[in-house]
Amino acid sequence: MKATVKITLKYGVLDPQGKAIEKSLGQLGFSGVNEVRQGKLIELDIDADTPEAAEKQITEMCEKLLANTVIENYDIQLNLAE
Amino acid sequence: MQASVIVFPGSNCDRDVAVCLEAATGKKPNMVWHGNSDLPDSDVIVLPGGFSYGDYLRCGSMAANSPIMKEVVLKAQKGTAVLGICNGFQVLTECGLLPGVLMQNAALNFVCRNTRLIVDNNTTPFTGLYQQGEEVVIPVAHNEGNYFADDETLDELSGEGRIVLSYVPEDNPNGACKNIAGICDASGRVLGMMPHPERRAETALGGEDGKRMFTGLVEALS
Numbered sequence: 001m002k003a004t005v006k007i008t009l010k011y012g013v014l015d016p017q018g019k020a021i022e023k024s025l026g027q028l029g030f031s032g033v034n035e036v037r038q039g040k041l042i043e044l045d046i047d048a049d050t051p052e053a054a055e056k057q058i059t060e061m062c063e064k065l066l067a068n069t070v071i072e073n074y075d076i077q078l079n080l081a082e
Numbered sequence: 083m084q085a086s087v088i089v090f091p092g093s094n095c096d097r098d099v100a101v102c103l104e105a106a107t108g109k110k111p112n113m114v115w116h117g118n119s120d121l122p123d124s125d126v127i128v129l130p131g132g133f134s135y136g137d138y139l140r141c142g143s144m145a146a147n148s149p150i151m152k153e154v155v156l157k158a159q160k161g162t163a164v165l166g167i168c169n170g171f172q173v174l175t176e177c178g179l180l181p182g183v184l185m186q187n188a189a190l191n192f193v194c195r196n197t198r199l200i201v202d203n204n205t206t207p208f209t210g211l212y213q214q215g216e217e218v219v220i221p222v223a224h225n226e227g228n229y230f231a232d233d234e235t236l237d238e239l240s241g242e243g244r245i246v247l248s249y250v251p252e253d254n255p256n257g258a259c260k261n262i263a264g265i266c267d268a269s270g271r272v273l274g275m276m277p278h279p280e281r282r283a284e285t286a287l288g289g290e291d292g293k294r295m296f297t298g299l300v301e302a303l304s
Contacts (some may be wrong), residue, residue: 013230014257016190065147068140068176070183071230 001046001054002079005066008039013071042066051078083304085111086124088154090145095131095167099280103128106296116148125303126163127154129170131223131278141184141226142172151177163207163303164272165295168224171264171274180267180274181239182231187224188257194223196288197277198250199263203243206270211298218291220277222255222263227276229258229265239265247275 009015015037022036048054058076067074085103089096096113103111103126112122116134121127135144145151151173158164158179166174174180187193196219201212212218231239236259239245247264254261256276264275279292 014185014188016186016188020190065139065143068143068183070175070181070232071185 001048001051003044003046003054003058004077004079005042005044005058005062006039006075006077007042007062007067007072008075009037010071010073039072051080054078083107083125083300084109084123085126085128086114086122087111087128087130088114088116088150089130090116090132090134090148090169090173092134092136093130093132093169095169095278095280098278099128099130099167102280102283102293102296105283106293106300114150116145116150119149119153121150121153121157124157124162126165126299127157129154129164129166129173131168131170131280134169134173137226140176142169142174142176145169145173146176146178155179158267158272161269161271163299165208165299166272166274167278167280168222168227168276171276172226174272174274179272180265181235182229182265184224184226184276185228185230186226187228187255192223192225193227193255194221195255196221196282197255197263198253199247199277200250201246202248203246203266203270205243206246206266206273207299207302208266208273208295209246209298210302211294217250219282219289220279220292221281222277223281224256224276227256227258229256229260229262229276231259236260242268244268244270246273247277 018037062074204214248261279295282292
């Protein structure tokens with residue numbers, strides 16, 4: 001079962017890379033762009049019998065390794081079409 | 083006193099810190115590969131600077147899950163002194179021995195220079211040979227040294243005297259909250275710090291301000 005995990009910085013945590021991207025977009029002439037935040041996207045293929053089991057395992061992965069929950073949120077999307 | 087230095091793939095300050103530890107203790111430290119699950123008896127365990135696992139995912143996150151780290155956490159919980167320098171500090175936060183996280187420097191630059199530090203707590207085994215409030219010069223070299231924690235944690239750290247080292251405010255190289263350069267756990271026996279004491283432990287290297295951290299450890303733990 002394929003899944004994607006989206007990891008983003010929590011609201012209120014300073015994101016200097018997002019700020020730098022926002023500034024560059026402004027310099028390129030894209031006006032009115034605000035609140036740019038940079039995150040990570042992790043794709044994985046997991047052996048699991050049910051979507052619930054997959055989600056449970058991936059949640060554990062996020063808590064233990066994939067995200068640092070002091071500063072990051074994670075969002076798990078299962079690709080059930082395949 | 084016996085020291086152990088944990089060597090991760092990508093550690094690059096392990097041999098420098100070993101030289102300092104040997105000079106202070108008179109004994110060669112154990113160099114322990116991260117893949118081992120046995121840690122020889124040690125009075126102090128050092129997690130050195132470097133780029134463990136190429137800083138993949140997040141600095142220190144892979145190293146924090148190395149087999150040896152289970153042992154390091156157990157020993158720390160039993161009272162063995164643990165010193166994490168730079169990448170070692172990042173590993174200590176990732177494995178949960180210290181709170182907070184080291185984020186990318188606020189100015190997005192790798193910073194490699196001397197910094198002026200204040201010793202805010204000289205009652206730890208690491209800082210006993212410094213005066214309380216003393217200003218020292220120790221270099222930093224990092225891209226992710228911007229210490230961040232929630233307000234509650236920061237208040238707890240400052241209220242309990244667990245901010246051990248802080249940058250002189252006008253010399254904060256990375257945007258760290260409360261100018262934090264180094265913090266300890268509640269027992270005072272686990273210290274994480276971004277500056278590199280091993281890089282300023284001989285006059286030939288520009289000064290000896292870092293040396294007292296190692297000689298002080300020997301005095302405190304012998």
